[in-house]
Amino acid sequence: MGKTVSVILFYLALSALCLPIPALSNECPRISTSEADTKIKTLANDIRYHNQLYYEKAQPEISDAEYDRLFAALVHMESCFPALVASDSPTRQVGSDVSAGSKKVAHEKPMLSLSSASGPQAVEQLLRRLGSGETVSLLVQPKVDGVPVELIYVAGKLVSAATRGDGRFGEDVTGRVRDIGGILLQLSATFPERVVVRGEMYADLPLMQKYNLAHPTANYASPRHLVAGVLQSRIPDPAALAVLRLFPFELVTIDLPGDQVRTDREALNKLSEWGFTVDSAHTHPVQSFSDIQAIYRSYLAGRDQQPFAMDGIVVKVDDLMQRQRTGEGERAPFWAAAWKFPPESARTQVIKILWTVGRTGRRTPVAEIIPVRLGGAQVSRISLHSPEKITWLDIAAGDQIVVGLVGDVIPQVLEVVGRSARYSGSGAVRQEAPEQALDVCLSDSPGCRQQFLAKAYFFASKSGLTVSGLGRTRLKKLVEAGLVTDLPSLFMLQEEAVAAVPGFSRASAKRIITSLHLASHSEPFKIVTALGIAGVGTKTVQRLNLQFSSFDELLNADKERLKTLSARDARAVQTMQRFFHSAGGADLLTKIRDLGMLPVRSGGVR
Structure with missing residues (x-):
């Protein structure tokens, strides 16, 4: 953990000098x-x-x-x-957390994000914007790492709960929120007819620790993921709901009859009177950068002692009239900013470099390391993503490295701080993955089993055609039974044959066949995406869908047509052309079209 301390000291040294990070x-x-x-x-x-x-x-x-x-x-x-x-x-725009097909709720007013930086820049910019002509009262609160929600009360009763969504509309989570013990269902004392409150839904860390011990199969990567997973679940686990709590941070409705609320602190006090859990110890009045810096240091040093996960602090104007004068942008208010913490990190050693198979069938390097703890979890393997990343890091077995968490969740090699001897036979020499053709392993064979399974799994997954009941284990059984030999063969499966495979029942076989039938009628752009062509993702195909009238037009686009596209989209089209014009890709396309999918001049990638 020595590197963690050095990173923290680096940030604090910059702050002490009032210097922005480059x-x-x-x-x-x-x-x-x-x-x-x-x-x-x-x-x-x-x-x-x-x-x-x-x-x-x-x-x-x-x-x-x-x-x-x-x-x-x-x-x-x-x-x-x-x-x-x-x-x-x-x-x-604000990034949206609304899942497809969910009910949407219009927000009382735009629910914006925050200007932020992994350093003091955003806060310094806020202070410059507010100017030095008058003393400005500010508040500092922890930046709780959860899911922001908006709660609406009418006549004191909770009638609506929604996530932030795209800032204008959020996902309706009223039904799930009603079952959360930390959510107030009925206001107390004297309150206006309509009350709109915003806060951060978070996982109480001590309760989450008990939940994880009692539910070892629960697979939540972080406290925020637990919150998001519970709120998006159609039938959430009651035990997981019991872990959730609310950190109220804003009273949106401020026109209270007979009682004027002039500051954010007064608004938070009102929330406390009405029954919300508002911890005044986490609301700090400040007037200078040095005050903010001191609170930042305190939270950074004690973040592990908090009952919630946090990834920084929020600085906001206290005076509500001054907030109105300062205004808001399309994505973030001009009266608030966040100062994020540096990523948690640790020093360890590479044991060896392994190669795994990703969703496109390409081999991906993975560093097996001496286990370290990051974010409360033990880390023993870290993806190196590509051979180019190995070259860039110049990493090999035996090297001393610093690892950190991406987004407080995904482990990543930050730097190599000590290199082992590079000599043949030492195990410390890098091994490059051989360059593979785009159409490699499109069907099952002894040398392609692992890669084909990866392609088939992606093809049937939620990122592909969403074939219900056909996960990695069941796919493997169908491949080993010889029923699935390539991707098109999935659509030729028979219910009786599937039910005869160990691990399948008549009911599960029927569900899979029905789901495959529905998947065969997917829009062409979903089918192309599901093939997992390297470098051609969902968003890219969706953009191309709007720029070509048919799939065949895309396949036959010449250089002049490609010039009308962005460089990224042009590269994607060229990649798709190479794939479908290759021997394996052409054969795959023929088989798919024989099934009635991706028909010639079908309206194309649509």
Whole structure:
């Protein structure tokens, strides 16, 4: 944990000197409008992709700091080329946690995100924005790591609960929230006819620890994931519901008859009078950066002693009228900012480099390490993502490394701090994965079993065609029984044959066959996505769906047509063309079309 201390000291040293952590240059790049447009679109698409992983799937791939740098780069490019800012730019929207098909609830007013940074920059910018002409009263609260919700009470009774969603509409979670012990169902004392309250739904850490001991099969990567999982579950586990609590942070309705609320502190006191659990020890009045810095240090040093997970502090204007004068942006208010904590890290050693098979069938390097504890969990393996990452890190067996958590969840190698001897036979020499063709292992064979299973699993998963009842274990049994030899053969399965395989019943076989029948009528863009072509994800296919009138037009697009696309989309089209024009890809396409899927001139990738 020595590295953790050094990282913390580094941040605090910068803060003590009032120096910002290195940021983007203020100078605009000297590039053409076309190049700027491509850069902006690429950054925007990257951010949308990571928003989807974070908000919808709870599976972040990058750290908060890396996300902040991407977002800052997009803000900078848009400020340099304002004519190129798209109406749906991520800088104008809030990442959405609303799952597909769920009921939506309109918010009382936009429920925005926060300007934040893994350093003091966002807070310093807030202080500069507020100016030095007058003394400004500020409040500091912990940045609780959970799921923000909005609660609406009418005549004192809870009538609606919704997640933040896209800021305008959230997912209706009223039914689930009513069963949470930490949620107030009836207000007490004297209250107005309509009350709207916002807060962070979080997992009480001591209760979560007991829950995990009693439910060892529960697979929640972090406290925030437990909250998100429970709120999105149609039939949540009562024991998991009992773990949840609310950290109220805003009274949205402030027009109280006969009693004027002028500050946020007064509003929080009102919430306490009405029965909400409001811990005044976590609301700190401040007036200077040094005050904020002291509280940041205190929370950073004692974050493990809190009853909730937290990833920083929130600084906000206390005076409500001043908030109105300061205003709000399309994505975040101008009267508040967050100062995030540095990632938790530890030092360890690489035992060996392994190679696993990912969803596209490509081999992925994984570092097996001497186990360390991060975020309350033991970490023994860390994905290195690609051969290029091995080269960039120059990592091998025997190396001393520093590992940290991406998004407080996913372990990642941060740096190599000590290298072992690189000599043949030592086990410390890097082994490169052989370059593989796009159409490798599209069918089962002795040398392709593992890779084909990975492709088939992705094809049938929620990220693919969502075939109910067909998980990794059952797929493996069908492949070993010789019933599934390639992806199209899934749609030729017979109920009797499936039911005869050990581990299947007549009912489960019928459910799978019915689900496969429904999947065979999926929209073409879903079918293409489910094939798991390397470098061609869901968002990319959806964009291409809007730019081509048919799937065949995409396959036959020439260089002139590709010039009308962004560089990223053009590369994706070329990748798809190479795949479907390869021997294996062409054979796969023929078999899929023989099943009536992806018909010629079907309306295309739609």
